[in-house]
Amino acid sequence: MPSNKGDEVLVKIRGLRFFRGSLPIADGVDMDIRRGKVTAIMGPSGTGKTTLLKLIGGQLYPDAGEVLVDGKNIHTLSRKELYALRRRMGMLFQSGALLTDLDVFENVAFPIREHMTLPESMLRTLVLMKLESVGLRGARDLMPSELSGGMARRVALARAIALDPMMVMYDEPFTGQDPISMGVLVQLIRRLNDALGLTSIVVSHDVKETLSIADYVYVLSRGKVMGQGSPEELRKTDSEWLKQFLQGLPDGPVPFHYPGPDYFDDLINQDVDSHAS
Amino acid sequence: MEKILDRLQGLGVLALNVFGRLGRGSLFLFHTLVIMPQLWRRPGLVVRQIYSVGVLTLLIILVSGLFVGMVLGLQGYTTLVDFGAQESLGVVVSLSLVRELGPVVTALLFAGRAGSALTAEIGLMKATEQLSGMEMMAVDPYRQVFAPRFLAGFIAMPILAAIFSAVGVIGGYVVGVDMLGVDFGAFWSQMQAKVDFHEDVMNGVVKSLVFGLVCVWIALYEGYDATPTADGVSRATTRTVVHSSLAVLGLDFVLTALMFGDL
Ligand SMILES: Nc1ncnc2c1ncn2[C@@H]1O[C@H](COP(=O)(O)OP(=O)(O)OP(=O)(O)O)[C@@H](O)[C@H]1O
Ligand SMILES: [Mg+2]
Numbered sequence: 001m002p003s004n005k006g007d008e009v010l011v012k013i014r015g016l017r018f019f020r021g022s023l024p025i026a027d028g029v030d031m032d033i034r035r036g037k038v039t040a041i042m043g044p045s046g047t048g049k050t051t052l053l054k055l056i057g058g059q060l061y062p063d064a065g066e067v068l069v070d071g072k073n074i075h076t077l078s079r080k081e082l083y084a085l086r087r088r089m090g091m092l093f094q095s096g097a098l099l100t101d102l103d104v105f106e107n108v109a110f111p112i113r114e115h116m117t118l119p120e121s122m123l124r125t126l127v128l129m130k131l132e133s134v135g136l137r138g139a140r141d142l143m144p145s146e147l148s149g150g151m152a153r154r155v156a157l158a159r160a161i162a163l164d165p166m167m168v169m170y171d172e173p174f175t176g177q178d179p180i181s182m183g184v185l186v187q188l189i190r191r192l193n194d195a196l197g198l199t200s201i202v203v204s205h206d207v208k209e210t211l212s213i214a215d216y217v218y219v220l221s222r223g224k225v226m227g228q229g230s231p232e233e234l235r236k237t238d239s240e241w242l243k244q245f246l247q248g249l250p251d252g253p254v255p256f257h258y259p260g261p262d263y264f265d266d267l268i269n270q271d272v273d274s275h276a277s
Numbered sequence: 278m279e280k281i282l283d284r285l286q287g288l289g290v291l292a293l294n295v296f297g298r299l300g301r302g303s304l305f306l307f308h309t310l311v312i313m314p315q316l317w318r319r320p321g322l323v324v325r326q327i328y329s330v331g332v333l334t335l336l337i338i339l340v341s342g343l344f345v346g347m348v349l350g351l352q353g354y355t356t357l358v359d360f361g362a363q364e365s366l367g368v369v370v371s372l373s374l375v376r377e378l379g380p381v382v383t384a385l386l387f388a389g390r391a392g393s394a395l396t397a398e399i400g401l402m403k404a405t406e407q408l409s410g411m412e413m414m415a416v417d418p419y420r421q422v423f424a425p426r427f428l429a430g431f432i433a434m435p436i437l438a439a440i441f442s443a444v445g446v447i448g449g450y451v452v453g454v455d456m457l458g459v460d461f462g463a464f465w466s467q468m469q470a471k472v473d474f475h476e477d478v479m480n481g482v483v484k485s486l487v488f489g490l491v492c493v494w495i496a497l498y499e500g501y502d503a504t505p506t507a508d509g510v511s512r513a514t515t516r517t518v519v520h521s522s523l524a525v526l527g528l529d530f531v532l533t534a535l536m537f538g539d540l
Contacts, residue, residue: 057413086415097410100402111414159414 008035010167010199011056016065018048018055024223025051026062031218031225033167038193038200040214042207044245044254047220049203050094053169056201057091058082070166087115090160090168094175096152098144098159104131105140108159115163130158133188135181150176154185161192167199168192174206182206186213207246211235219245221254302498309427309497312419322425323432330391330426330493331433335440337386342441345382346448349373353449354457366459367468370449371442375472375481376537379442381529384488387434388521392496395426396517399500400510423501427493434489435482442481480536487528492521 011033016026025048033039041049054060056067058074067074069085077085098107108127112118118126131137134154144152153176160168170189174182190213193200204210211217211231219227219234219242227234227242234242244252260266316323353369399422402408408418446468453459472478496517503513 054409059409059412083415083417086413089413091410091413093406093410093413095406097406099407099410100405111416114414114416 009033010035010070011201012068013056014066014068016055016067017063018051018060018223019063020048020051024048026055026065027223029065029220029223029225033199033201034216035199036193036197037215038190038202038213040202040204040210040217041220042204042210042217042245043220043226045205047222049220050171052220053091053171053201053203056169057086057089087163088166090163090165092153092157092160092168092170092173094171096144096149096156098147098152098156100144102144103140104136104142104144104147104155107144107155108162111159111162127162130162131155133161133192134158135184148176150178150181153177154181157185157188164196165198167201169201169203171203172205173202174204174209182209189213207248211246221245298502301502302494305423305498305501306494308419309423312417312424313428315420316424316428319420319425322421323428326425326429327433330395330429331437334387334390334433334437337390338383338437338441339444341382341386342379342444343448345378345441346370346374346445346450347452348448349378349445350449350452350457354453354459363453363457363459364463365467365471366449366453367446367464368471370453371446371468371472372477374442374445374449375477377529377533379438379445380481380484380488381525383438383441383485384434384492384525385522387430387437387489388492388496388518388525391430391433392492392517392521393514395430395493395496396500396503396514397510399423399426399497400503400505400513403501403503404505404507404510423497426497430493430496431486431489434492435485438481438485480532483536484529484532487532488525491524491528495521495524 009032011031013029013031013033016029016031018024018026029052041052043049051060055062056069056074058067058069058077061075069089072081072085074082074085099110102110105127108130109123112123112126128137128140131140134157136151136154136158139147139151139155144155147155153173157170157173160170173185173189177185186209189200189202192198202210202214211234214231216230217228217234218225221241226245227237227239229237234246237243237246241253243249244254250256349370350366353366353373354363357363357365357369399408402422408422411418411421450464454461454464499513499517499520500510503509
């Protein structure tokens with residue numbers, strides 16, 4: 001069980017169950033996301049990390065269990081209360097989800113314009129500061145269709161932090177970044193978290209980068225928490241499963257391959273299936 | 278026996294689907310209408326949509342209206358001239374346009390031009406998670422996306438229909454008076470005397486308001502309900518055009534019967 005100092009928990013997940021058809025996304029998940037910390041959620045592709053973030057954001061409803069954000073059960077809030085809470089949450093979508101009819105500047109300005117009344121000059125300063133922090137101040141006049149995947153995600157990141165939220169959920173922030181932007185983003189997430197006193201949830205496959213900034217890590221697979229702890233605890237783990245996942249080894253208890261007949265047999269026996277001829 | 282059961286089951290599934298969609302569509306409409314008053318504080322959103330829904334449909338409306346009016350002038354003349362009644366050409370042209378062709382053809386063109394574009398736009402916004410993204414930024418997509426488009430379509434439709442009818446009358450005039458030699462004075466004065474404001478013009482406006490509502494409702498809901506893939510969006514777009522056209526033609530009969538008929 002998590003036993004770190006700082007006993008204040010911002011997001012408390014208890015007994016969460018959620019199924020996609022018969023596929024378990026969360027099957028009795030308990031989690032504590034601590035205030036002011038960077039919590040990482042890792043797991044094989046397709047286990048339901050994105051889905052979990054949507055459950056925390058109140059976009060999906062669980063089959064059982066509860067998600068308490070800042071003490072409130074997010075799935076029983078009225079629409080008004082839910083929206084009030086979401087103003088204090090930022091989310092970086094895996095796809096970026098930029099508004100395609102607005103340029104980069106307006107995309108970052110969008111949540112500010114919606115929720116605050118600022119004079120135009122102040123808004124401009126604020127937006128440019130956010131864009132500067134992701135290195136895209138010069139790209140402010142581009143449309144989303146003119147951005148590369150990695151750039152789009154950085155704009156989305158600038159937008160996610162535009163309102164200085166209390167909590168930011170980053171869904172795969174490092175995917176598609178070159179080594180330099182990757183390093184900058186890793187530091188940015190940590191720095192934002194510490195300087196602004198945010199709480200961050202980072203979903204990522206990049207084990208090295210994630211472990212380097214996370215205070216606490218949850219590893220999910222098939223709807224269960226397979227391991228948790230600080231990065232040091234995880235590195236020292238003796239669970240075969242965790243070792244293989246964290247080191248990215250091809251052999252071990254974590255299957256890479258979709259179930260099928262033995263590889264060697266499959267190559268030798270030319271006539272076992274329709275792809276033989 | 279098996280087969281009959283299968284059939285029955287299939288029928289049941291179909292019925293459930295249809296009623297499920299109708300129910301969800303009504304809820305969607307309800308949400309959109311409930312949020313509508315909030316648009317007072319953001320007129321800019323509506324104005325921008327009126328531009329993209331209305332102004333961009335204007336050209337096709339102008340061209341079609343002109344040609345429909347010209348055809349009406351030609352056909353009307355050849356029929357009326359047998360009875361020596363070609364002076365009434367203005368009445369024939371304007372009544373056909375104001376009562377029927379204006380609202381109906383405008384609605385059909387609107388569904389093809391603006392409705393399909395709305396469905397594709399919203400379907401793609403859904404596919405690229407823009408709607409989810411707005412929700413997570415605590416911006417209600419009903420207020421930001423659906424309601425402004427709905428209102429814009431509702432406002433644009435009667436205006437477009439009026440423009441269609443006006444241009445159509447000019448088309449009929451050009452053919453009838455300029456080319457076929459109908460008397461200038463008779464054309465206009467008969468039209469003025471026989472076309473009633475309440476009976477004809479207002480009923481035409483009511484028709485186009487109803488068509489406008491149905492067309493944008495279908496277009497927006499199809500986009501909202503689309504499977505978020507390229508294929509899903511393209512099928513939703515097709516459904517918008519087909520369903521809107523059928524709905525417009527069917528409703529036109531019902532409305533005409535209520536307004537002008539003694540059924
Ligand atoms: N709308 C949906 N309907 C049905 N199943 C879905 C839907 N969205 C996702 N899934 C399924 O849920 C599972 C989890 O999806 P999710 O996107 O949460 O995975 P993920 O852990 O974020 O993966 P990745 O690391 O590749 O982003 C997947 O197996 C996917 O097939
Ligand atoms: Mg994901």
